Amino acid sequence: MTPDVIVVGTGLAGLTAAVRLAQDGARVVVLAKGIGATHLAGATIDVLGYDPGRVESPAAALPRLAEERPDHPYARLGAAAVGEALGWLGAQVAAGPLAAYTYEGGLEENLLLPTAVGAPKPTAMAPVTMLGGDLRRESLRVCIVGFRQLKDFHPMLCAENLAAADAGGRIEARGLELDLPVTGRADVNAQGMAQQLDDPAVRGALVQQLAGRLHADERVGLPAVLGLRDPHAVWAELEHRLGRPVFEIPTLPPSVPGMRLYTILRAALRAAGGRQIIGPEVVGPLGGGPRLEGLRVRVGRREDVRRAGEVVLATGGFASGGLALDSRWHARDAALGLPLAGVPADGAPRFVPGYFDDQPMARAGIAVDDELRPLDAGGEPVYENVRVAGASIAGAVPWKEKSGDGISLASGHRAAGLILQSARAAAAAGATLEAP
Amino acid sequence: MTTLRADVLVIGGGATGAGVAWDCALRGYDTILVDRRDLAEGTSGRFHGLLHSGGRYVVKDPDAAVECVEENAIVRRVAADAVEDTGGLFVTTPDDDPAYGDRFMEGCRVAHLPAEEISVAEALRREPLLNPGIKRAFVVPDASVDVWKLVWALAGGAAAHGARVLTYHRVIGVRREGDDVCGARLRNELSGEEIDVEAGFVLNASGAWVAEVAEMAGCEGIHVAPGKGIMIAMNHRLVNTVVNRLIIPADGDILVPIRTVSVIGTTDIRSRHADELPVTQDEVDQMLDDGERLVPGLRAARALRVWAGVRPLFEDKKTGDTDSTRDVSRSHAILDHLERDGLRNFLTITGGKLTTYRLMAQDIVDAMVRQLGDDRPCRTAETGLPGSEDGEPYRLGTRLRAREEELRTEQIICECELVGRTRLEGAMRRRGTINLDDIRRNLRLGMGPCQGGFCMYRAAGILHGVGRLDGPQASGSLRHFLQERWKGMWPVLYGDQLRQARLDDWIFQGLLDVEHVPAETAGLPTPVDAELEPATLA
Numbered sequence: 009m010t011p012d013v014i015v016v017g018t019g020l021a022g023l024t025a026a027v028r029l030a031q032d033g034a035r036v037v038v039l040a041k042g043i044g045a046t047h048l049a050g051a052t053i054d055v056l057g058y059d060p061g062r063v064e065s066p067a068a069a070l071p072r073l074a075e076e077r078p079d080h081p082y083a084r085l086g087a088a089a090v091g092e093a094l095g096w097l098g099a100q101v102a103a104g105p106l107a108a109y110t111y112e113g114g115l116e117e118n119l120l121l122p123t124a125v126g127a128p129k130p131t132a133m134a135p136v137t138m139l140g141g142d143l144r145r146e147s148l149r150v151c152i153v154g155f156r157q158l159k160d161f162h163p164m165l166c167a168e169n170l171a172a173a174d175a176g177g178r179i180e181a182r183g184l185e186l187d188l189p190v191t192g193r194a195d196v197n198a199q200g201m202a203q204q205l206d207d208p209a210v211r212g213a214l215v216q217q218l219a220g221r222l223h224a225d226e227r228v229g230l231p232a233v234l235g236l237r238d239p240h241a242v243w244a245e246l247e248h249r250l251g252r253p254v255f256e257i258p259t260l261p262p263s264v265p266g267m268r269l270y271t272i273l274r275a276a277l278r279a280a281g282g283r284q285i286i287g288p289e290v291v292g293p294l295g296g297g298p299r300l301e302g303l304r305v306r307v308g309r310r311e312d313v314r315r316a317g318e319v320v321l322a323t324g325g326f327a328s329g330g331l332a333l334d335s336r337w338h339a340r341d342a343a344l345g346l347p348l349a350g351v352p353a354d355g356a357p358r359f360v361p362g363y364f365d366d367q368p369m370a371r372a373g374i375a376v377d378d379e380l381r382p383l384d385a386g387g388e389p390v391y392e393n394v395r396v397a398g399a400s401i402a403g404a405v406p407w408k409e410k411s412g413d414g415i416s417l418a419s420g421h422r423a424a425g426l427i428l429q430s431a432r433a434a435a436a437a438g439a440t441l442e443a444p
Numbered sequence: 445m446t447t448l449r450a451d452v453l454v455i456g457g458g459a460t461g462a463g464v465a466w467d468c469a470l471r472g473y474d475t476i477l478v479d480r481r482d483l484a485e486g487t488s489g490r491f492h493g494l495l496h497s498g499g500r501y502v503v504k505d506p507d508a509a510v511e512c513v514e515e516n517a518i519v520r521r522v523a524a525d526a527v528e529d530t531g532g533l534f535v536t537t538p539d540d541d542p543a544y545g546d547r548f549m550e551g552c553r554v555a556h557l558p559a560e561e562i563s564v565a566e567a568l569r570r571e572p573l574l575n576p577g578i579k580r581a582f583v584v585p586d587a588s589v590d591v592w593k594l595v596w597a598l599a600g601g602a603a604a605h606g607a608r609v610l611t612y613h614r615v616i617g618v619r620r621e622g623d624d625v626c627g628a629r630l631r632n633e634l635s636g637e638e639i640d641v642e643a644g645f646v647l648n649a650s651g652a653w654v655a656e657v658a659e660m661a662g663c664e665g666i667h668v669a670p671g672k673g674i675m676i677a678m679n680h681r682l683v684n685t686v687v688n689r690l691i692i693p694a695d696g697d698i699l700v701p702i703r704t705v706s707v708i709g710t711t712d713i714r715s716r717h718a719d720e721l722p723v724t725q726d727e728v729d730q731m732l733d734d735g736e737r738l739v740p741g742l743r744a745a746r747a748l749r750v751w752a753g754v755r756p757l758f759e760d761k762k763t764g765d766t767d768s769t770r771d772v773s774r775s776h777a778i779l780d781h782l783e784r785d786g787l788r789n790f791l792t793i794t795g796g797k798l799t800t801y802r803l804m805a806q807d808i809v810d811a812m813v814r815q816l817g818d819d820r821p822c823r824t825a826e827t828g829l830p831g832s833e834d835g836e837p838y839r840l841g842t843r844l845r846a847r848e849e850e851l852r853t854e855q856i857i858c859e860c861e862l863v864g865r866t867r868l869e870g871a872m873r874r875r876g877t878i879n880l881d882d883i884r885r886n887l888r889l890g891m892g893p894c895q896g897g898f899c900m901y902r903a904a905g906i907l908h909g910v911g912r913l914d915g916p917q918a919s920g921s922l923r924h925f926l927q928e929r930w931k932g933m934w935p936v937l938y939g940d941q942l943r944q945a946r947l948d949d950w951i952f953q954g955l956l957d958v959e960h961v962p963a964e965t966a967g968l969p970t971p972v973d974a975e976l977e978p979a980t981l982a
Contacts, residue, residue, distance in 0.1 A: 048947065050955050062960075125901065125922070126915060127957035159855055159865070162905025168915025172962040194855040194865075258955060260901060327946035333938045335732055335743040337725075357725070359934035363927045364959050369937075407946075407954035 011035070011431040012317040014303060016290050016343055017330065019044025020413060021398025022322035023273040024093070024420030027100065029320075030282035032428050038277065038284040039305065039314070043270070045328050045399070050232070050258030051265035052121060053097065053111065053133035053417060055090060056082070057410025066132055066414070067091070067115040079350075079371075079403040081415045084378055085422055090414055091115045093421035094133055104272035108240040110136045120144050122152075122229065124161050124259050126169025130410060135265055137243040140255030141229055143170070149180045151222055152229040152257070156187045157196045160260035161231035186217050201233040202264040205242055215249045222250065232256035232265050239268060288312075290323075290343040293391070300391040303343075318393050320423045321346075321374075321382070322416075325399035325406075331373060333358075341374055341400060346382045346390060349375035349402040366405075373402030380423050395423035446639040448608070450476040452812070453628055453643035455615055455657055456650035457481075458488035459591060459798050462598035463805035463824070464649050469605035470827060471809065471820040476641055477599060477607060478630055480614035481969065482882050484595040487651050488798060489885065490753030492675050492709040493591065493702035494686060495519060496799040497532055497584040499559065500693055502551025503544075508775040508797075509555040515800045516585060518825050522802070525831040526594040528838045530701055532586025532686035533567060534559075537737045538577040540691050545580045548690060552584070559584045571683045573739045586686035588702040590838065591798065592885045597829040604830060611882075612969065613639075618646065618661035618790075625661055625781070625790035634967050645812055648792040649805075652718035652756040654779075658792055663785045665762035668794060670718040670754040673710035674727050676936060679746035679893050681840075682706045682739050689738060696734020703840070704861070704892065705748060708735040712755070719972045721752040723935045747936040748893065756794045760784075776804045778811055788815070857906065858899040860892020868903065872910045878917060878967050880907065880925040893941075896929045897948035901956060919963040926952060 011034045015026040018040035030036045055066040056073065063069045070087035073080060082090070094114055101111045113119055113133035120128045120143040128143045141150070150170070154163035164183030171181045190196070190204045190213075204210045222228065228246075234256055235242035246254045258265060277284060288305045294313055295301035302315035323330030323343050331348065333339045337358065339348045350372040352358050358369040374382050376396050381389040397419040399412060406412030450473075454465045457479030465477040479485070498512030520527050536542050545561070552559040560583045567581035568574055599609045610630065616638070617629040627642040648657045655666040681701045689697035695711045708731060715721060728750060735742040758777045762784065776796030781787040793808040806822045813820055828835065843862045847854075855865040871886050880903055883889050889903060890896030900922055908918035937945050952958045 045950075048950065054954070057957075058960075123956045123961075125904075125919065125956045125958055125961050127959075127961040129957045129960070157855075159857060159902045159905075162902070162908065165905045165908045165915055165918050168908075169919055169961050170915075172914070172916050173960075193852050260898060260951060260955070325946060326942050327950055329943060333942050335747075335938045336729075337938065359937055361931060361934065363930035407949045408959070410954065410957070412950075412954060 011427055013320065013427060014039060014314060014316040015320040015322060016040070016303070017044060017322035017324060017328075017398065018284060018286065019046055019322065019324055019328065019398060019416065020269070021416035021420035022320065023270070023277065024097070024417055025320045025322060025397055025424040026282050027273055027276045027280060028096070028421060028424035029427060030277055030280035032424075034427065034431070036277070036282040038282065039288045039290060039303075040284070040286050041289045041329065042286065045324055046266040046270040047263055048261040049263055049266050049413070051135065051263055051269045052131040052138065052258065053094065053113070053413040054130075054410040055094070055115065055132035055414030057118065057130035058408065063118060063130055065115075065117055077403065081401045081404050081419060082411070084376055084380065085418045087115065089422050090418040093418040096421055097417055098133070100276050101269075101272055103276075105275045106240065106268055106272060107238060108244075109268065112136055112139055122166065122170055122257050124166055124231070124257055126166040126173065128170070128173055132414065135256070135268070137234060137239055137256045138232070140227055140253035141257060143174070143179065145178070147178045148227070149223065149225050150227045150229050152181060152183045153218065154183065154185050154231060155201065156185055157190065157194065158198065158201050158231060158233070158259070159195065160198060161257070166229070166257065184221065186214070188213060188217065197262060198231060198233050198259045198264050199236070199262045199267065201231070202236045205233055206235045206237045211242065211245060215246070218250060222252070227253045227255065229255050229257050231259045232263070233259070236264060236267060293344045297390055298392050300394055318395070318427045320395050320397055320420070320427070321400065322397040322420060323400055325373065328399065330400040339372055344394070346374050347385055348372050349383070370405040370408070371403050374400050375402045379426055380419060395426060397423040447642060448476060448639060449642045450474045450608070451643065452476070452645045452647060453478065453641050454647045454649055455628070456648070456653070457483040457595070457599070457609070457611060458486050458649070458651055459484065459595055459598070459801040460651065460793060460796065460804050461649035462595045462602070463801040464647055464793075464808060465602040465607050465609070466598040466829075467805040467809045467822060467824050469602040469607045470823045471813070475602060475607040476610065476643065477602065478610045478613045478615065480612070480633060481972070482611050482885060483599055483609070484592050484885065486653075487753050487755070488591050488595060490675070490751050491591065491798060492698060492700045492707040493588045494698060494700045495527060495587040495589040496797065497586045498555055498557045499532065499534055499548070499552065499582075499584040499586065500688060502555050502557060503547050504692055505775070506551060506555060509551065509557065511775060511803060512799050513555055513557045515803050516587070518802060519589070519799065520587060520837065521835055522824065522827060523589070523594050523597060523829050523832050524835045524837045525829070526590045526597060526838065528588045528702070528840065530586065530588050530684060530686050532584045532688060533571065534582040534584060534688045534690040535567060535574065535578040535738070536580040536690045537575055538579070539737060540689065542579045544690055545582065548582065557584065571685055571687065573682050573741070574687065575738060575740055580690065582690070586688070588686065588700050589798065590703060596886065597831055601830050615657055615660065618657065620661060620787070623786055624788045633969060645789045645816065647808055647812065648790070649808070651794060652754045654756070654792050654794045658779070658781070661781070661787060661790055663781055663787065665760060666779065666792070667759040667761050668718070669757040669759065670715040671757045672713045672715040672721055672752050672754055674723050674731060674750055674752045675707050675709035676728065676731055676750045677705045677707050677748045678742070679705065679748050679941075682742065682745060687738055696731050699735065699738050703888065708742070715754060718754045721754065721973070723750050723752050725935055728935050744939070746893070746940045747938070748895065748941060749932040750936045751932050758795045775800060776807070778808050780811065782815065857902050858889045858892065860894055861888040861890075863887050863889050863899070865906065868906060869910050872907055878907065878911055878913060878921050879969065880904070880921050881928045890925070890929060894944055894948070895933055896925060897944065897951055900925050900929070901951075914964075916962040916964040917967070919958070919961045920965045920968060923958060923963050924965070924968045926958065
């Protein structure tokens, strides 16, 4: 039996689920209101960075987290599933259309990569173009290079904070701002800059401007703008011509490494025969359960119905519009109207005045069971053929924990696995019934 | 210890104090203006932006209405650059008594307020989002005023006439020689340094805080009850005309279009302390319900921000007066400490409203001139403020037009409010501040829909270079600004603004990890309510 699946949402969770399903022979269509959060995030795979202290090894920290917080998504998923998903993603990227561009890392040890403001951020897996910035080295001498035209990256601020964050004096960092008058405009964003650097002449100008300005053993950190078409070649060429390690640092959105990851997963989806439709908005369920018959979908002003055997709901959290809170403080999932868990009771504060304090509303989301099915207030599955993946799952504070990518990737991967598994079970059962 | 000398020390850098400093400077007095925080950070910076036509007071307080009618015309002239000529409407909603409109028109006639009744259809044509159930509508010359522009123009004008403006300088003692007040001791709130000011006269224009200052001079019995009012800024200009509900002034009955937003206000709740201004979710709910009466669907629109301000409601326990002492109208009060306490060279002013800031300044400076036996007439009604010399009012779209001309040459740092890099760097140099919130009040940096989500990192990076800060200082400025923006966002986080706030969380925590960057807080102000006992959440 071939499962017929609609995946709602085209961020990391939705694409992961869709690719895995399509590769295993399911008929898959991805419906998404718009491009997902891949274009907003740094595209490092953050699995668990803080808990609440800095996490050195996600493999060691995840079982403890699952035990301490049984309502956390990782308690549903388990460390093994996260490790499996990381391996799966690494293989997809390696086999993808961006040639030698790969993801490195794993669950055993977090990398420690610089952010654009100069914070050392723990992450499990990152593009090969970022690894040179790993701050766990014995000693590190870096020159952070930015561009006057790119207001979304400030090299001196980044460099000084990197040095200040390192108490042991292992890191020596300075900033350098280049004026690369490439577009004829005062302003360019990361995407525009990456398109420029796809051009060999612009890379030549960059190398020329750096000539003679770097110290002998200095690495070069650049904003993550080293090309969209063939980033590995751009990065390798710069390493070669500058004669030293070069690394990328994620910037404010739009995220160039995020676009690359999206390109890779979308190509994998197409190659496996999956389809993607951008524009339709899922506005409600078809059928009352326990089996969802399909989805009510709005395109422009027209409302349509799409039938589906299985649904993966990967619409994202409040930032992506997957979850919504109205002015009367009613919170729900925007696509199916599922109830949310973790919403403070009426009259209790949803937020508190300290920005970095624990925000009561932060963990709100859709509660799921071990099969990732959405649960109602009584803890019963609402639909048996809906799996929830990604940032709409309740229980995490992903931006604080640095756990968003790991949750999305692992839940998307697991959702696909569960659908495939139940399809196989159904097929086996069918075979038994049909046997004489 | 440094000692500064001046003819006049003005305490309080709101619209009144800055107006007083401007008035003094124009009359030729060497003047020092001080505030414990930035200019217009207290009551002046926390109102809805309405330049009253007087219509709100014609029935309840005719004297105040007359003052507003006169001052509205003067402020439009002398501070034109800070005023947008939006016009105003008074409307009777389905919940209100239409007969009140007749009392209103009679009040307007008495106050010489040019008002005109228009048909409901015409009102809805002008403002299509208005409640279609309104029963009557009246046009009045309300306007909106950009208070930061106004107050900085007043201070800048005063400075151009030799005045010195000291922000973040708190008065910690009032100096006396016998029965003569002769200056004050100040503490720089950022560095801790103390300085003395020797002044021939001290004018206390500290609004809701006048009692604290007067007590330092030994004057007891002044009571200013802080009347808290909350306001919510909506993302769009839901209306382009000021809309007032035609009733005896109540909560949630004004919607003011100002710059790129519209502001719904306000409430009146007694607060324990002028620095204690919590906003509760119940108050927000009430305000949104009130707003629905004027513009149905307001709840579905995007709320950007909420804030609370305090009206200084004055009461003199010594004389029993609840309003003025003499020489002044009822809407503001001047305390002559010579008459009241036997102290020379010391006057206090409080009460009033932004629309009448100029008149208040004129009244207190006139009183000072009389006590000094000088003959220096007031010139503020005829003298245009810096930037307003041509008398041309501000128009929405001015920034956009300027931006179009520099599209290829000027980097834009705050897209929401169209703040370019050159202006930002200029303001950072001019102010010499490391507090991005100071820059916000000058340029509207971070005041748009994303509430700084995209410009805060950029501004911190630029400040790092311009201010010659080290990395942790710049990160401290960034974190301080993040907290300042959050302060007004969290009680109204729902709908699309929650979506925006989550994106900002992903940027500042998920992507940049600002929480774990080394940050230095020296040189940044601490919250004014930091030393108060915690308020119990309602």
